[in-house]
Amino acid sequence: MSLECDQSSLGFREVPAETIPAERRRKAGPVEWGGLAVLALPTALLGLDVTLLYLAMPALAADLQPSSSQALWIMDAYGFMIAGFLITMGTLGDRIGRRRLLMIGAAAFGVASVLAAYSPTANTLIVARAMLGVAGATLMPSTLALISNMFLVARERALAIGIWATMFALGMAAGPLVGGMLLEHFWWGSAFLVALPIVGIVLIAGPLLLPEYRAPGNGRLDLLSVALSLAAILPVIYFIKDSAETGLSYGSALALAIGIAFAGIFVRRQRILTNPLLDVRLFENRTFSAALSVLLFGLIGVGGAMLLVTQYLQLVMDLPAVTAGMWMGPPALMMVAAGIGAPLLTRYVRPGFIMAAALALSAVGYLFLSLLPWISGLALVTAGYGLVYLGLGTIAALGTDLVVSSAPPEKAGSASAMSETVQELGIAVGVAILGSLTTAIYRRLMLERVTADLPEDISSTVEDSLWAASSVADRLPGDLLGSAKYAFTVGMSASTMLTALGISTLAILCAVTLRNVRIAAEDQEFGDDEKR
Structure with missing residues (x-):
């Protein structure tokens, strides 16, 4: 038997493998x-x-x-x-x-x-x-x-x-x-x-x-839907980026409200169009929605880790950009191994369990990064970031495939775009949330370490961020730059510890929600064991 996509319900139905056209096998x-x-x-x-x-x-x-x-x-x-x-x-x-x-x-x-x-x-x-x-x-x-x-x-x-x-x-x-x-x-x-x-x-x-x-059978592109999608997405992206850089403000909050309002209008319009820009019925399929959720929340952690590890290597360990890039090479190889190896493992283990195990290992990687205030060194950074990338490679490969294969063939482009959109949003949200949390802890710790005799312009620069403090390093007294590096590392530790808890929860949810998704035989399609 094989699991075939039922386009009318956007679910899956079981059909004999021999009835699948030879072209599709x-x-x-x-x-x-x-x-x-x-x-x-x-x-x-x-x-x-x-x-x-x-x-x-x-x-x-x-x-x-x-x-x-x-x-x-x-x-x-x-x-x-x-x-x-x-x-x-x-x-x-x-x-x-x-x-x-x-x-x-x-x-x-x-x-x-x-x-x-x-x-x-x-x-x-x-x-x-x-x-x-x-x-x-x-x-x-x-x-x-x-x-x-x-x-x-x-x-x-x-x-x-x-x-x-x-x-x-x-x-x-x-x-x-x-x-x-x-x-x-x-x-x-x-x-x-x-x-x-x-x-x-x-x-x-x-x-x-x-x-x-x-x-086949698609009508003209609905330009009003295009405008509504931009009006929904761009203000939300602006809110995320602006909040990460300058903190929450009335302007960014207004942008978020505008984006949510237009998103509601966009969804309502898609439901009444014969040929929508985005077929929102895709989200009625649990495999599609669950895989998208794993990609979104998994990439939040990766986006934050990417920002923090890059800054740690260059600003705390004082590595040149090229050297820092070289040390990020081994973790990238971990992602390559996961991206190629995870699909091969689906011959023996269901993809939901593989993704859950990879996310659990990724949570261990975030825990490694949270130890940096007490155990510093490139070995710990590389090992932790490597496990994070191992999880990324797995969910990027299997999660993306589940999203695309859960959609009817004529909707593959739209499903692919949704996969990429949630990953872009995940990275942006991760940078905003974890970057802001790290900066907030940094500023609180530095308020206790900046002395009153320091010139006002220098003190405000040091209290702003480690990046700013590094730019005036030659004008800082004593070991104030060292204190700034330690404050950043403590903030990074808190952020990665929080991420480890979130990714651990995501691993459990992934195993539960995708437990019935499987690859059955060499000529079969991804699908659920039952209609979702």
Whole structure:
């Protein structure tokens, strides 16, 4: 027997395996695996683009001299546009063709990268970064949806998605190394030009190795729904980022209220449309909703850990960016192992239990990081962060596959976009919550250590953050910088301890809610044992 998606109810029904069309039981060949290599490139590029900019920012700021507000928008415009347009682009790919949208997006990403590299002013760079975000929003859902078309056997699809999911982390891990080498020999704009050879390969090899897919029976794109989705997502992303950087304010709270209000209007409109931008009935499937929840809350911890570990290596241990990037390489390899190994383990163990076990190990990793005020050293950081990445690789591979395979084939683009959207939101929320908690504890401890004889401008700088204190290190008396490092580490310890408790709870919920989801036989699809 096999578990087949029932598109009318968005649940699963049991049907004889021999009744599944032969085309859907066909194993992938060299063309499909070659196509996966092509799809992995833009995924790695998006990860690379994140960490490259962090290294290029000091040189960029010295050249373009942006204001503090402009510098913030240079950093945030990319993420805003990606998060805002993911749902729209996922549905657009279903309607105009997933390969076509990937080709258009890749070409646009190349053009925007050139514009960013040669930006003469800060405002031009902000526009280019926004363009990169819109183009980037076409890449992730298109690549993931095409994988669902190319790999029809469940286990092959799970492995392909596992490989795909690890490429983003590999790109992020390679960013400091690639960026360091580029900035040592070239100007800051070279960091953006890395995209060009990758875009060239995708545009040449894509039409040869990738199939085209357009969902049948879809109507025109509802532009009002597009506007409503942006009005719902962008204010929420603004609230998260603004709260993380400046704390809760009336302006950010108003943005959150506006986002929630438009989200309600958006959902109501989707329920009455014949061809909605996002089919909200997908959430009626428990596998779909549970897997999305695991991705969202799992990525909250990862987003916070990524921020805190990066700062710890550079600001507490005083490692150069390139060296810090090298030490983050072994954890990235843990993610690769999990992303490829977890789908293979589903031959013997149900995916919900594998994800739960990986999350439990991830919780141990957060506990390791919480010990840093008392047991310092690179070994503990690498081990803890490696376990965090082990959990990330597992839930990214299996959780994403469960989301995509729980949706009807013609909704794969929309489901892929939802998967990416919740992961973007999870990382942003993690940075906001754990970053804010760490900063709050840091400030409280530093208020007790800053003496009254310290100049007011220096004391306010030291009390603000460890990053700010490090910028005036040569003007600080005694071991005040050491106290600042210790205060940050204590704040990091509290944040990671809280995360360990949350991830432990998530592991239990994951095992319970996904306990009936399984892969049964080589020619079967992911599904539930019963209609949800």
